[in-house]
Amino acid sequence: MGIRLCEGTFSNPELITINDAAAATPYPSTITVSGLAGTILKVTATVHGLTHTYLADLHLLLVGPNGQNVVLMDDVGNGNPGVVNATYTFDDDSPNVMTNTIPTLDNYKPSNNGLLDNLPAGAPQQPPPYGTALSVFNGTDPNGTWSLYVSDDAGADVGTINNGWSLHIITDCG
Structure with a gap:
């Protein structure tokens, strides 16, 4: 008998x-996952x-319902022109890493190109490293409840995540 997998997408x-x-705003943005049996084998997150x-x-920090966390994106894509209406999926199995150039693909490993600054109040405050x-x-x-903490750490630039975010979770459900 093999492992039986369950999966769900929550957004x-x-x-x-x-x-x-x-x-x-909001800070954090949350997703409530319910009814998914078993323990996690794999998670991907998409903005x-x-x-x-x-x-x-x-700074994008994902925090799971048990307090574990991972930096999805920090100090990437240095410089202008920035991005317009980009969708990024963060997946440990991706061969791509965000660097100091503007990300043009849609699938990346979580990427932190610097030391994560202290996040605004409300986010987990712990000494780095985060996950x-x-x-x-x-x-x-x-x-x-899963929480996505998004913040901007310097003046003169604003933005949006127009269509929110989602999680795809695969579990070992017996």
């Missing part, structure tokens, strides 16, 4: 407004419709 399609040099003029200002791979969630219960 929050609401607009996330990326405020200038501050926490986004839908990211628009921002200076990606290096952005660097989505596998930090493996073996945990997927059910509960």
Whole structure:
């Protein structure tokens, strides 16, 4: 007998407004996962419709219902022109890593090109390092509230995540 897999996609399609040099609105944006049996084998996270003029200002931190966390994106895409309505999926199995150039593909490993600055109040405040791979969630219960903390750390640039975000979770359900 092999492992029986269960999976589900959960989303929050609401607009996330990326405020200038501050926490986004809402902060955090949340998704409640329920009814998924077993423990996590794999998680991917997707932001839908990211628009921002200076990606290096952005911090995206995903926190699971048990407190584990991973930096999805930080200090990437240094410089202008930024991105308009980009969709990025973060997947540990992707061969791509975001660098200091504007990301043009749609699938990347979680990418942090610098030391994550302190996040605005409300986010987990811990001394770095935060998690660097989505596998930090493996073996945990997927059910509960997942939180995406988005913030901008410098002035003169704002943006949005126009169509929210989603999670795809695969579990070992017996």
